[in-house]
Amino acid sequence: MKRLKFLSVAMSLLAATYVSGQDLKINDREYFETQGVNVLVYNNLFTGGFNDEKNAGIELIHHGVRTAQGGAVRLSNTPEQWDLVPEVLNKQVNRASNSIEATLKYEDYEFESRVVVTAKGKGIEISVYLDKPLPKFLEGKAGFNLEFLPSQYWAKTYLMDGRLNRFPRYVVGNTVTKPNSEKLKQFKGYETYDDRGTGTFIDPLPLETGRTLLMAPDELSRMVKITSQDADLMLFDGRVLAQNGWYVVRSLLPAGKTGKVLTWNVEPNAIEGWIREPNIGFSQVGYLPTQPKVAVIELDKKDKPLSKASLYKINADGTTTRVFTGNIASWGDYYKYHYVKFDFTSVNTPGIYYIQYGDHKTNNFIIDNTVYDKITDATSDIWIPIHMNHMFVKEGYRVWHGEPFREGYRQAPPNTDHFDLHWQGPTTDTKYEALELIPGLNVGGFFDAGDFDIETGSNISVVENFVHTWESFKPMRDQTYVDQESRHVILHRPDGVPDILQFIEHGTLNLVAQAEIIGHMAQTLSNSVLHNYHHLGDAASLTDGLPYNPELGPYEIAEDGLSSGVKDDLWAFTSRNPGLDLRAATMFAAASRALKGYNDDLAERALFQSKRLLKEATELLAKQQEEDSNARRWGAMGDISTNLQLYISTGEQQYADKFQELLWPILDRNVSFVILTALHGIPHMDASYKERLRPYVVKYKEYIEGLEKDNPYGVPIGLGNWAGSGAVMNFGTTISYANEYFPDIIEAKHAFKSADYLFGCHPYHNYSLVAAVGAARPKEVFYGNNRADFSFIPGNVAPGILFRQPDHFENYDDWPFLWGQNEGTIGGNTSYLIFGSAFKNLVKK
Numbered sequence: 001m002k003r004l005k006f007l008s009v010a011m012s013l014l015a016a017t018y019v020s021g022q023d024l025k026i027n028d029r030e031y032f033e034t035q036g037v038n039v040l041v042y043n044n045l046f047t048g049g050f051n052d053e054k055n056a057g058i059e060l061i062h063h064g065v066r067t068a069q070g071g072a073v074r075l076s077n078t079p080e081q082w083d084l085v086p087e088v089l090n091k092q093v094n095r096a097s098n099s100i101e102a103t104l105k106y107e108d109y110e111f112e113s114r115v116v117v118t119a120k121g122k123g124i125e126i127s128v129y130l131d132k133p134l135p136k137f138l139e140g141k142a143g144f145n146l147e148f149l150p151s152q153y154w155a156k157t158y159l160m161d162g163r164l165n166r167f168p169r170y171v172v173g174n175t176v177t178k179p180n181s182e183k184l185k186q187f188k189g190y191e192t193y194d195d196r197g198t199g200t201f202i203d204p205l206p207l208e209t210g211r212t213l214l215m216a217p218d219e220l221s222r223m224v225k226i227t228s229q230d231a232d233l234m235l236f237d238g239r240v241l242a243q244n245g246w247y248v249v250r251s252l253l254p255a256g257k258t259g260k261v262l263t264w265n266v267e268p269n270a271i272e273g274w275i276r277e278p279n280i281g282f283s284q285v286g287y288l289p290t291q292p293k294v295a296v297i298e299l300d301k302k303d304k305p306l307s308k309a310s311l312y313k314i315n316a317d318g319t320t321t322r323v324f325t326g327n328i329a330s331w332g333d334y335y336k337y338h339y340v341k342f343d344f345t346s347v348n349t350p351g352i353y354y355i356q357y358g359d360h361k362t363n364n365f366i367i368d369n370t371v372y373d374k375i376t377d378a379t380s381d382i383w384i385p386i387h388m389n390h391m392f393v394k395e396g397y398r399v400w401h402g403e404p405f406r407e408g409y410r411q412a413p414p415n416t417d418h419f420d421l422h423w424q425g426p427t428t429d430t431k432y433e434a435l436e437l438i439p440g441l442n443v444g445g446f447f448d449a450g451d452f453d454i455e456t457g458s459n460i461s462v463v464e465n466f467v468h469t470w471e472s473f474k475p476m477r478d479q480t481y482v483d484q485e486s487r488h489v490i491l492h493r494p495d496g497v498p499d500i501l502q503f504i505e506h507g508t509l510n511l512v513a514q515a516e517i518i519g520h521m522a523q524t525l526s527n528s529v530l531h532n533y534h535h536l537g538d539a540a541s542l543t544d545g546l547p548y549n550p551e552l553g554p555y556e557i558a559e560d561g562l563s564s565g566v567k568d569d570l571w572a573f574t575s576r577n578p579g580l581d582l583r584a585a586t587m588f589a590a591a592s593r594a595l596k597g598y599n600d601d602l603a604e605r606a607l608f609q610s611k612r613l614l615k616e617a618t619e620l621l622a623k624q625q626e627e628d629s630n631a632r633r634w635g636a637m638g639d640i641s642t643n644l645q646l647y648i649s650t651g652e653q654q655y656a657d658k659f660q661e662l663l664w665p666i667l668d669r670n671v672s673f674v675i676l677t678a679l680h681g682i683p684h685m686d687a688s689y690k691e692r693l694r695p696y697v698v699k700y701k702e703y704i705e706g707l708e709k710d711n712p713y714g715v716p717i718g719l720g721n722w723a724g725s726g727a728v729m730n731f732g733t734t735i736s737y738a739n740e741y742f743p744d745i746i747e748a749k750h751a752f753k754s755a756d757y758l759f760g761c762h763p764y765h766n767y768s769l770v771a772a773v774g775a776a777r778p779k780e781v782f783y784g785n786n787r788a789d790f791s792f793i794p795g796n797v798a799p800g801i802l803f804r805q806p807d808h809f810e811n812y813d814d815w816p817f818l819w820g821q822n823e824g825t826i827g828g829n830t831s832y833l834i835f836g837s838a839f840k841n842l843v844k845k
């Protein structure tokens with residue numbers, strides 16, 4: 001909707017476009033800027049490791065949207081995640097010459113190049129310099145690439161040397177295969193592709209080749225002209241190799257040359273007089289009649305704030321009535337935008353409303369006492385059961401996935417480095433040989449996120465989150481059929497058992513199996529090969545269902561049909577970590593409490609493992625501490641929450657003492673970091689504990705008030721590489737509990753800021769970050785296992801609004817693939833269950 005409106009503005013400015021705009025200049029934040037065009041030069045760097053690599057290099061923010069990135073010397077046509085990335089050795093900003101330059105290095109090939117970006121009028125010149133000729137092996141491989149966001153260009157036109165074309169909506173490209181000997185090695189020697197024994201890899205062919213590329217002349221906000229003086233421009237479609245690929249414009253660097261070897265002129269069109277549309281942030285879920293109602297309006301700094309905004313009510317006959325007009329209050333600047341607020345708290349009649357700010361009208365929302373009633377239902381009824389591993393999951397006519405990993409898990413070989421940040425140490429720490437089947441682990445557990453591994457640490461938190469939700473709020477909701485016997489899950493089919501007990505059972509089944517079979521907790525149950533780690537689609541098709549048999553040739557199936565030569569198995573990473581075992585011990589104790597009376601056998605097994613792991617882990621940790629004094633300070637016995645949980649489970653005073661010993665100094669240093677854990681201690685400690693906590697709660701109140709000055713939304717906004725919805729939920733949960741125990745200090749009204757932010761009142765756009773029932777305009781795309789369909793799994797909570805250096809907030813809603821913005825995790829979404837439950841509880845009062 002926003003874009004349609006934008007188009008009409010663009011069209012009306014058509015006539016004015018070719019009047020010379022402002023020239024690009026380096027601004028105070030050290031990137032090139034003119035109104036509507038920002039060119040960033042290595043403000044965000046490649047890492048080569050686990051960060052999303054579609055967030056780095058030379059980047060273009062074009063009329064408010066980051067439409068191009070990845071500008072750098074690259075070694076393949078359409079680089080994938082885990083392809084080698086250049087290290088940016090140094091970056092110099094030269095205001096006198098209006099240029100920014102950086103040296104790029106590929107350590108593996110001892111290959112350095114220098115990229116110089118110089119403002120030239122409305123565009124930039126990008127030049128590549130070589131001091132030494134290209135290494136022989138990189139001839140025909142090294143080139144300069146710039147990547148454009150497919151969702152912002154598909155179906156638009158482009159011209160290559162005047163030839164007419166249209167960007168393809170879906171990839172239908174030409175490729176060739178080349179011998180693997182020509183393939184460059186990938187990060188740490190991993191391979192993102194399975195060659196099916198052909199000994200070849202796929203190399204995309206260009207869609208077009210020429211010297212002048214004019215992109216999107218039909219859409220002035222996206223129009224970019226690129227000319228290359230010395231080498232052909234090639235346009236590739238990276239989606240041919242990977243669904244998260246972008247359109248890549250590329251020129252090869254010449255062999256045998258030094259000095260200035262490549263020059264591009266890139267001219268992004270700047271619409272004369274363009275001003276970004278106001279982003280009117282409000283809760284898409286709506287508001288209670290009695291709650292605070294404040295819209296935060298994000299404005300272009302060139303925009304002139306209006307003095308008033310209005311609220312309109314949509315009547316039963318479809319007509320609308322203006323019911324309230326109020327003043328706009330300035331909040332101030334936050335990074336690159338200006339923020340104003342519109343308070344319409346006084347409107348308290350239930351009904352359907354929209355906000356009118358100048359010419360801008362929002363979509364409708366509801367004011368009513370019931371708006372929050374269903375905020376956790378999609379998460380508990382749909383997202384969570386779909387992420388149940390080792391089960392067949394069906395909804396209506398649709399099978400979400402078959403039963404995955406029937407062939408079980410094999411012992412990860414010693415000294416194995418894993419792409420998902422795990423490591424099998426020098427020994428297996430089990431009775432199993434490397435690659436031997438560890439029978440019985442393929443039961444229960446939850447997929448980690450958009451991938452299908454079992455992260456033990458996450459699964460422990462998940463069971464704890466479920467138990468916490470169960471014990472605090474007793475949700476009896478039953479919308480899911482779960483049959484462990486036949487390994488079947490059916491959504492929207494009640495079976496007489498509260499779903500949350502079935503989720504606790506499901507998580508516990510896997511974790512108990514780990515403890516019983518391995519003897520301690522595995523770090524993870526995960527993919528052995530990278531090329532099925534990024535598997536998209538049905539988890540049951542990730543492996544071939546047969547265990548790997550080294551006696552067989554590649555891809556061969558044994559005559560008895562019981563094993564195969566396909567190296568696609570999942571492995572158990574089993575290096576023993578007593579800290580993890582200790583966490584598991586507390587989780588098992590909690591699970592045992594919850595399961596008693598529902599699944600007594602599992603409750604007993606969990607309790608047995610809890611006691612055993614507690615004893616063994618405590619001994620192991622004590623031994624570690626003797627050997628290493630650092631372990632004393634940073635080891636798992638230093639985990640505050642674990643000690644509280646141990647006290648709750650065992651009633652042993654030593655854990656209560658340890659909990660308090662650790663708690664108070666950290667509260668002194670950073671109240672907001674541990675206050676929630678401290679609050680959870682109240683029901684289990686004596687009255688003096690609560691009184692001692694009181695001054696810290698007063699301090700937390702100051703923190704809450706400080707956030708009002710920190711940013712216009714009044715919630716903690718994270719600036720890391722994974723966006724901050726988790727911290728916002730935690731903030732709301734903390735306020736809900738603090739209000740329960742200290743209503744005289746912490747007012748309930750603060751919790752609404754978390755809900756507002758999650759449901760639409762945040763930077764960049766105003767869509768709800770939860771694929772939730774009840775929101776008028778939830779986000780439409782998320783990074784789940786169905787992300788290739790540009791879809792979502794209901795109830796998912798996106799990490800949300802990602803900060804890009806140095807001043808850009810972003811959440812793509814037409815491109816699901818950036819995980820730091822759009823991926824839901826089992827840990828995060830079960831935290832949302834707690835937030836939602838605590839918040840609903842608070843609202844009830």
Ligand SMILES: [Ca+2]
Nearest residue numbers: 420448451453
């Ligand atoms: Ca994972």
Ligand SMILES: [Ca+2]
Nearest residue numbers: 478480497499
């Ligand atoms: Ca049920």
Ligand SMILES: [Ca+2]
Nearest residue numbers: 544546547548
């Ligand atoms: Ca297999």
